Amino acid sequence: MNDFVGQFLAKKDYKDIHVSRHLLPFEDHKFLKAADARVMVRGAGVYLWDEHGNKFLDGLSGLWCTALGYGRPELIAAAAAQMETLSYCSQYFNTTNPAIAELSAKLFDLLPSPFSRVLYTNSGSEANDLMIKLVRRFWQLAGKPGKRILIARHNGYHGATIASASLGGMKLMHELSGGMIDDVHHIDEPYRFGLRDAQDETAFGVHAARELEAKILELGADRVGAFVAEPFQGAGGVIFPPASYWPEIQRICTRYDVLLCADEVVGGFGRTGSWFAHEYFGFAPDMMTIAKGLTSGYVPMGGLVLTQRIADTLADCGGTFAHGLTYQGHPLAAAVALATLRLLDDGGIVDMVENDTGPYLQRCLREVLGGHVLVAEIHGAGAVAALQLAYGRHKDQRFSNENMVGLYCMRKALEHGLILRTTAARLIVAPALVATRAEIDELVGKLRLTLDDAARALKMM
DSSP, X not given: OHHHHHHHHHTTXXXXXXXXXXXXXXXXXXXXXXXXXOOEEEEEBTEEEETTOOEEEETTHHHHTOTTOBSOHHHHHHXXXXXXHOSOOOXXXXXXXXXXXXXXXXXXXXXXXXXXXXXXXXXXXXXXXXXHXXXXXXXXXXXXXXXXXXXXXXXXXXXXXXXXXXXXXXHHHHHHTTSOOSSEEEEOOOOOTTOTTOOOHHHHHHHHHHHHHHHHHHHOTTTEEEEEEOSSBTTTTOBOOXXXXXXXXXXXXXXXXXXXXXXXXXXXXTTTSSSSHHHHHTOOOSEEEXXXXXXXXXXXXXXXXXXXXXXXXXXXHSSSOOOOOTTTTOHHHHHHHHHHHHHHHTTOHHHHIIIIIHHHHHHHIIIIITTOTTEEEEEEETTEEEEEEOBSTTSOBOOTTHHHHHHHHHHHHHHTTEEOEEETTEEEEOOOTTOOHHHHHHHHHHHHHHHHHHHHHTTOO
């Protein structure tokens, strides 16, 4: 076995090791070929380079996470300094360290006032897993132990652990684990495109929200503990609900005493131009999960943030808090996260996304690509957007082979030096928050080349 690996290491042939020694995320391994693998060797700013020197504009910020781009010297310095002083410290045994204390102080300067405490994790998946546990524990302590059910949305994504994947609404992930954890239910996503009953956008948003009310009444309000959702759906296709959706969701949760939990793993830390996506959409959650942009993807870290009502109940009434992680509040992650938040805040980057580069990206996408023969609609805000592709003269007909159309576009984009993501026939971009106007122009130009290639292949131009 070691001889096998050694042959490839000697040649620095990382592709064969990659394909033969790893189980890779969301891939059918029967179709993987080492020759098709990409080996990325360097990153700087919004760009990546592969082993052959090919340059790519990273239009997805890694996996929505490298908010400050690659090679940021402030983050590198923060990590190195922390490694030199204190490389590890747990939060067990009532222990803390300066890095985690300073991070929490900065985080709560940025969070809306109802939030009170945070539990750090290593990822968004873990944070959403923990959310399920604490929703149920809160209601136990509040004298309503029957409120165990969590409602989420079809096509929502909340992580890849058994619990967080159960919360998510993606059937393929449920099949992998042989089913879901108990007492998790789903309602439809607020995705209007292609529906034939053509409500206007406002009416559709209210109708989609009221599916939650119907589900609560079906299951029993005394049994439903929380509604969990991303403010906009990330992996599900960057689906932005109508403006009427979230106020109605908030009203329903308040009426039936159901906790409203926001998954801000993708949307948090300036992605929409607001610090948190729930602020952009105008609602107030009881719990919020964070990760990705918290450290700009440089070091793994996530968290679950609780409002005072939840936090005080758990801290004051719950006895021993029987939960903990070895790397919870890791000082290296905390140091990098603190440096990230300072750059986003004191460096004016979130403000820039809100007032300058975010509106510029949205305007360029609509002006340059809004009239393209393949583009039916464009959704987004700040530094995130999705282009819905459609077939037909009126741009209202979905492709029968949406996944193939999306994958073709993703491959063509790579040929033009652009990394993007597709969900069915939705093209998703989420460049680093530090992307300049010139880099946004480059991104939009490469997108246009990609769409033209696809349109010619489909004989639509």
